[in-house]
Amino acid sequence: MKRIIELNVNGVVHEVVVEPQRTLLEVLRETLGYTGTKKACDSGDCGACTVIIDGRAVLSCLTLAVEAQGKNIETIEGMATGDRLHPIQQAFLDKGAIQCGYCTPGLVLSAKALLDENPKPSREEVKKAIGGNLCRCTGYVKILDAIEAAGEQAN
Amino acid sequence: MPQYSVLGQRLPRVDGPVKATGKANYADDLVLPGMLYAKLKRSPHAHAKILSIDTSEAERLPGVRGIVVGADFGKFRYGLRPDTRDEYPMALDKARFVGEEVAAVAAIDEDIAQEAVELIKVEYEVLPAVTDPEAALREGAPQIHADKPGNISIHMHTEFGDVDAAFKDADYVREDRFYSQSVLHGFMEPNSLVASWEPPNRITVWASKQSPYFLYRNLANCFDVPLSNVRVVQPYIGGGYGGKNGSYALDFAAVMLSKKTGRPVKLTLTQEEVLTAQRRRHPMIVWLKTGVKKDGTLLACECRIIADGGAGTAIGPTTIANAFYFMNLPYVVPNVRFDGKRVYTNRPVSVAQRGNGIQQIRYAADVQIDMIAEDLGIDPVEIRRRNSAYTGYTTPNGMKVTSCGLQESIDEALKAVDWEKEFRSWPEKAEEPTGRIAKGVGIACNSFCSGVRLRGHNCCSAVIKVHEDGTVSLMTGSTDSGQGSETVLAMIVAEVLGTRIEDVVVPQTDSTVTPVDPGSFGSRVSSTAGNAVRIAAEDARRQLVAVAAELLEAKPEDIELRDRKVFVKGAPDKSMRFRDLARLTVAHGAGTTVIGSGSWGQEIDPVDFEKGIGNLAGSYTFGTQAAWVEVDTETGKVNVTRMVVAHDCGFALNPLAVEGQHEGSIGGGVGHTIYEHCVEDDGQTLSSNFTSYAMPTVGDMPEMISYSIETLDPVGAFGAKESGEGTQVSTIPAIVNAIHNAIGVWMTDLPITPEKVLKALDEQKAKDRVLSEVR
Ligand code: FES
Numbered sequence A: 001m002k003r004i005i006e007l008n009v010n011g012v013v014h015e016v017v018v019e020p021q022r023t024l025l026e027v028l029r030e031t032l033g034y035t036g037t038k039k040a041c042d043s044g045d046c047g048a049c050t051v052i053i054d055g056r057a058v059l060s061c062l063t064l065a066v067e068a069q070g071k072n073i074e075t076i077e078g079m080a081t082g083d084r085l086h087p088i089q090q091a092f093l094d095k096g097a098i099q100c101g102y103c104t105p106g107l108v109l110s111a112k113a114l115l116d117e118n119p120k121p122s123r124e125e126v127k128k129a130i131g132g133n134l135c136r137c138t139g140y141v142k143i144l145d146a147i148e149a150a151g152e153q154a155n
Numbered sequence B: 001m002p003q004y005s006v007l008g009q010r011l012p013r014v015d016g017p018v019k020a021t022g023k024a025n026y027a028d029d030l031v032l033p034g035m036l037y038a039k040l041k042r043s044p045h046a047h048a049k050i051l052s053i054d055t056s057e058a059e060r061l062p063g064v065r066g067i068v069v070g071a072d073f074g075k076f077r078y079g080l081r082p083d084t085r086d087e088y089p090m091a092l093d094k095a096r097f098v099g100e101e102v103a104a105v106a107a108i109d110e111d112i113a114q115e116a117v118e119l120i121k122v123e124y125e126v127l128p129a130v131t132d133p134e135a136a137l138r139e140g141a142p143q144i145h146a147d148k149p150g151n152i153s154i155h156m157h158t159e160f161g162d163v164d165a166a167f168k169d170a171d172y173v174r175e176d177r178f179y180s181q182s183v184l185h186g187f188m189e190p191n192s193l194v195a196s197w198e199p200p201n202r203i204t205v206w207a208s209k210q211s212p213y214f215l216y217r218n219l220a221n222c223f224d225v226p227l228s229n230v231r232v233v234q235p236y237i238g239g240g241y242g243g244k245n246g247s248y249a250l251d252f253a254a255v256m257l258s259k260k261t262g263r264p265v266k267l268t269l270t271q272e273e274v275l276t277a278q279r280r281r282h283p284m285i286v287w288l289k290t291g292v293k294k295d296g297t298l299l300a301c302e303c304r305i306i307a308d309g310g311a312g313t314a315i316g317p318t319t320i321a322n323a324f325y326f327m328n329l330p331y332v333v334p335n336v337r338f339d340g341k342r343v344y345t346n347r348p349v350s351v352a353q354r355g356n357g358i359q360q361i362r363y364a365a366d367v368q369i370d371m372i373a374e375d376l377g378i379d380p381v382e383i384r385r386r387n388s389a390y391t392g393y394t395t396p397n398g399m400k401v402t403s404c405g406l407q408e409s410i411d412e413a414l415k416a417v418d419w420e421k422e423f424r425s426w427p428e429k430a431e432e433p434t435g436r437i438a439k440g441v442g443i444a445c446n447s448f449c450s451g452v453r454l455r456g457h458n459c460c461s462a463v464i465k466v467h468e469d470g471t472v473s474l475m476t477g478s479t480d481s482g483q484g485s486e487t488v489l490a491m492i493v494a495e496v497l498g499t500r501i502e503d504v505v506v507p508q509t510d511s512t513v514t515p516v517d518p519g520s521f522g523s524r525v526s527s528t529a530g531n532a533v534r535i536a537a538e539d540a541r542r543q544l545v546a547v548a549a550e551l552l553e554a555k556p557e558d559i560e561l562r563d564r565k566v567f568v569k570g571a572p573d574k575s576m577r578f579r580d581l582a583r584l585t586v587a588h589g590a591g592t593t594v595i596g597s598g599s600w601g602q603e604i605d606p607v608d609f610e611k612g613i614g615n616l617a618g619s620y621t622f623g624t625q626a627a628w629v630e631v632d633t634e635t636g637k638v639n640v641t642r643m644v645v646a647h648d649c650g651f652a653l654n655p656l657a658v659e660g661q662h663e664g665s666i667g668g669g670v671g672h673t674i675y676e677h678c679v680e681d682d683g684q685t686l687s688s689n690f691t692s693y694a695m696p697t698v699g700d701m702p703e704m705i706s707y708s709i710e711t712l713d714p715v716g717a718f719g720a721k722e723s724g725e726g727t728q729v730s731t732i733p734a735i736v737n738a739i740h741n742a743i744g745v746w747m748t749d750l751p752i753t754p755e756k757v758l759k760a761l762d763e764q765k766a767k768d769r770v771l772s773e774v775r
């Protein structure tokens, strides 16, 4: 049975008609057009679909859209302010942490959830926070550097 | 080193902001009005005759708009060469691997398409299958292609020098067998495209392709439309590493479905489909026999390989040829003999993956050189130095080394790791207790082709358009699947025209507009497309300078373009803004729109698939890697803790991008060496997700440092050579040699799982026991 629900994405409330089995990932990408959230495995194994819900990094492919009702959903589209990149995005750019970019939105959001909570994480803490995000292009070194740099900058 | 204002700088990538903000559109992000969604029906059998396909029930499902099967494509077959065209767009008479595409459905949504796929009834006659390449070569093995007897897809046999005499002269000969397993490209973005057929005969596809012009040609041939009517548009590509070069069933199916339904069709694979049925690297068995003098000087190598090609040939001839060519570098081997067979099996098709054929052979060779060094009591560094290729060297088969920084790369790597202090050979430390965690360090060297010379279309081309406000468009058919070539090519334009990188736009490849390009493989883009872009930019520059000379009343040779300004040498009072010059070129006199163009290809022999004679590439890179490992002797787990790369890339056009290439290569190499393996059972791939197909996560990766050796190659653009693949080649032997240094066993069977390590340690203990009893 289809239902009308309200989803608060990056501070904008959207009314959407969804079937109860639809994942948040599907609804974000296909119904609302937030295609910055990437679908890579659709089974919880790669982190490409990571969004932030009420401050926590969550895999949107494992979350039902109906479960996200009434919560604050942050996606990659909400991070920059106008043309100004969020410091984490800027650090990813400056440090060379982006190659094909398919993992980037998920990693940036995993990093944001971490740094919002713990602005000066150790390298080990960063590794733990992005342990579920796969990246085939970069070997992760520059991603770690970027997240550390963004953390330092915030301080 | 030459002084540049843009090149050589650590500039962030030009597509970084769109990628960081989620605005970069990949194929699956695209939506067209009226678009349908397609799904594929796949064979559950490794080898089966298709007796009938009944689509009637699927057709009746509400929401289904079209269904295609192999017969819709007639007898069209495709492949790299006329004699290797062994793939149908979709299975026709029989299915040759589990997961081969048998039918496709387009429907108003994905769920309906999937439901319809399940309603298609295919009647099969199951045939005996063969999934092991050695078994496939035996008498009486099931025949996979009727016109390819003995399941031979490719056979290359060649010899240079007098190998037998050299083995007789050798003081020491060693022979070993190595195995490199089945691994996947592992791109995060599943293959995807949107296809639109516009009657009467126009095709537009937005497809995730690192080499869109393969598809452009194949679609023109398959659908019998002129090339000018095939528009392949390149969205952003979520990684390729060789796995998005070719044309696949999904591409043909989506176009045919669009043709049948009159609607645009999107077909995106699930990651499970990619992991179980798409292309993968060639598994390879390598027998390597090497003869040396007492001092370690290489005299002869004889190599036999059996490559598991899966059910089709695809780019397989290049894999086998590469394996032979790279018996000859990075070391001087005066006598070589090679026998390479690429064998059909009932498995998904093997193709190029970062290092294509070179990795498998160099893994064997660079581990074996360590074995020989240890057997003869020679230092592993010494043996490599003694045999190193050098600038000006021509291999016995005719590969010309135009620049070689191998010795310098060894120096640099050793310095970085403090080798003298850190390294003691295994025999020196064998008697010492290791403790639970055994530590080791190892090195390996590599060589790689920088810009392979293809048969058929080889050159890269570029067109540069200068807009009247001084901004510039660069049209190129070379795609950026993440490696950063768009940025590097834009930097070349900015350098030559004296503008800034932010003034240069590189629109998406679009085959009706951008010049034809062979594709992004064989580490071609920076060196080959780079030269084409340089020539095109110089052409544009000449036109701009002619106008500037007139306007500033100076000689053209005195005009300088720098940092968005135009200067006259020796006349500091005369100058103008670049944007004013750009405007005046259209407005001055009769006016001219500045369009620069250029083509460049390696002027060498095309690759010789039969005998391997001649120069494979414009130039060659060289590098050295050192790896540290820790081996847990109780669990068998290997941890790579640190990796140093020193790589002769000729000239680092953008050091930030170069480092990224090394780090990504190490990631792929660590996965290949220790973690990754397609687990299969009778042709069925069981490792169907990223948990069971375990690519390295951040916790599995070593800390890495990379150094560029700059030898300013005379062939590559601005002296540059590849940096995208060579490092993945030596990652494997560096780790294997380090493991030997830690625990004294040679791991010749990849991947190096904990079970294999424990077994090797047990065998070593048993051997030691026997030896001590004998003593
Ligand atoms: S797409 Fe959700 S974890 Fe991979």
Ligand code: FES
Pocket: A097, A098, A099, A100, A101, A102, A103, A104, A134, A135, A136, A137, A138, B188, B238, B239, B482
């Ligand atoms: S940048 Fe390509 S997967 Fe991470």
